[in-house]
Amino acid sequence: MKLSKKTKKNLIIITKLFVIPILSLVIVIALTAYFLFPRASQIQELLDKKNKEEKTLKNLETKLAKLKEINANELNENYTIIENILPSKKDIPLILSSLNQLQDQTGVNVDSISLQPGLLELLEELEVNKEEVIIPGGLPTVIEENKTQEVSYDISISGSKESVISFIDKLLASSPLTNINNLSLDEVYGQTRVLLYLTTFYMNLPKSLGTIDKPLTAYNDDLKGVFESVGNYTIYKIVPDNINISSSSASPKKDQSIFTF
Amino acid sequence: MSIEINLLKQKESIPESVLKLSRILKIISLIITGIFVIASIIILGFRLFFNLNYQSLENKVNSTKKEIESFKTTEGVYLAFIQKVVGLDSVLKQRFKINQYLKKIQADKPAELSINSIKIARDSIQMQIGTLNLKSIDDFINNLQNDPDLNITSLAIDNFYQDKLGYVNADFNLVIDAEVIN
Numbered sequence: 277m278k279l280s281k282k283t284k285k286n287l288i289i290i291t292k293l294f295v296i297p298i299l300s301l302v303i304v305i306a307l308t309a310y311f312l313f314p315r316a317s318q319i320q321e322l323l324d325k326k327n328k329e330e331k332t333l334k335n336l337e338t339k340l341a342k343l344k345e346i347n348a349n350e351l352n353e354n355y356t357i358i359e360n361i362l363p364s365k366k367d368i369p370l371i372l373s374s375l376n377q378l379q380d381q382t383g384v385n386v387d388s389i390s391l392q393p394g395l396l397e398l399l400e401e402l403e404v405n406k407e408e409v410i411i412p413g414g415l416p417t418v419i420e421e422n423k424t425q426e427v428s429y430d431i432s433i434s435g436s437k438e439s440v441i442s443f444i445d446k447l448l449a450s451s452p453l454t455n456i457n458n459l460s461l462d463e464v465y466g467q468t469r470v471l472l473y474l475t476t477f478y479m480n481l482p483k484s485l486g487t488i489d490k491p492l493t494a495y496n497d498d499l500k501g502v503f504e505s506v507g508n509y510t511i512y513k514i515v516p517d518n519i520n521i522s523s524s525s526a527s528p529k530k531d532q533s534i535f536t537f
Numbered sequence: 538m539s540i541e542i543n544l545l546k547q548k549e550s551i552p553e554s555v556l557k558l559s560r561i562l563k564i565i566s567l568i569i570t571g572i573f574v575i576a577s578i579i580i581l582g583f584r585l586f587f588n589l590n591y592q593s594l595e596n597k598v599n600s601t602k603k604e605i606e607s608f609k610t611t612e613g614v615y616l617a618f619i620q621k622v623v624g625l626d627s628v629l630k631q632r633f634k635i636n637q638y639l640k641k642i643q644a645d646k647p648a649e650l651s652i653n654s655i656k657i658a659r660d661s662i663q664m665q666i667g668t669l670n671l672k673s674i675d676d677f678i679n680n681l682q683n684d685p686d687l688n689i690t691s692l693a694i695d696n697f698y699q700d701k702l703g704y705v706n707a708d709f710n711l712v713i714d715a716e717v718i719n
Contacts, residue, residue, distance in 0.1 A: 293559035298562065301569060301570065308574075312573075322588060323587060326587060326590060326591045333598050333601060343605065343611060351611065352614065355618045358618060358621045362625055424628055441636065448632075448635075448636055455628065456633065456635045456636075457633065458658045460655075460656045461639075461657075479620065481617050488606070492612070498626075499622045
């Protein structure tokens with residue numbers, strides 16, 4: 277098929293007048309879209325990241341301000357008190373020592389102590405939050421971080437009625453934190469004999485601080501009240517000053533520091 | 538030269554309306570291209586701005602993190618302290634104040650009556666009492682029932698024995714609400 281000269285001319289004119297501008301427009305749009313849209317989505321991503329970072333910064337600044345407000349000496353003193361009241365491990369010698377000292381102070385006789393301590397030091401070695409550990413001859417021990425753990429035992433004491441009541445009063449207001457679950461008291465010829473079923477508590481230290489932007493739990497009035505309520509407790513054993521917050525080597529165990537992120 | 542003259546001739550032969558349409562099309566193309574170019578510049582500018590902004594934020598965050606890290610021992614002690622106070626709170630809340638019960642019962646007991654044995658658990662108190670005075674038992678029961686701190690929900694005498702000399706032995710069984718006492 278052969279095109280006439282006029283048709284050819286018309287085609288050239290149409291191409292020059294319409295096709296080329298439309299084609300260049302399409303190319304411009306396509307190129308811009310190809311290069312710009314990803315940039316635009318990157319901006320959105322950046323904006324999201326920026327907002328997130330702003331939030332993180334705000335949290336961190338709040339946390340830093342709170343950390344700066346903490347009186348390190350006061351905290352250290354308070355921690356030492358609470359560590360005595362709620363020890364970080366199942367401290368059987370501490371329990372026995374406090375009973376012994378209570379006996380001396382009140383004049384009662386501790387006739388017998390019966391306890392099944394179960395797992396002791398291995399608790400510290402385990403890197404798990406919760407695990408049931410059964411050792412031969414021992415009781416199953418559930419290890420839970422950040423939860424109070426218990427040691428249950430019973431003791432038999434005897435003495436005058438007053439000294440026995442004094443023993444019970446002092447036991448409930450001394451370290452380590454102990455609850456009396458049951459009491460069985462008999463009076464025989466002016467001598468009072470008591471069987472006490474006790475639970476002493478301890479609490480494992482947290483293994484990590486968590487993420488750095490994790491906000492600090494507020495030491496509010498309720499918690500202050502709780503701490504003040506044990507302020508007059510008799511401390512039977514001062515723990516070694518193994519946590520000195522003015523020193524970087526302060527963690528209880530250097531090799532598995534709990535104070536690491 | 539001859540080609541240009543030829544094109545001029547051709548243009549002259551195109552209708553004015555078609556030329557107008559072509560011009561409009563060219564202007565629209567130009568405008569759209571312009572818009573896209575400006576948009577590109579704006580977007581790139583924004584990107585640069587946000588990038589710089591983000592980087593400076595990131596630097597601030599990192600420096601704040603470093604500063605917080607310098608307090609990590611304090612934070613660790615604080616965290617441990619708070620957790621222990623919370624633990625202490627939970628233990629104290631569930632504490633059964635057995636010594637208070639003992640003192641209350643001691644206070645409610647008439648002088649002529651003696652408590653030979655007592656067992657106190659979270660929800661019950663069992664007592665074995667002895668007396669030569671029957672009225673003192675009655676007084677003791679009244680005192681126990683009217684003691685607002687004890688909150689006795691039921692009181693039963695499981696066993697009652699009186700010997701020839703008039704000495705009475707009685708086994709009391711009290712059901713208590715341990716949550717009430719303070």
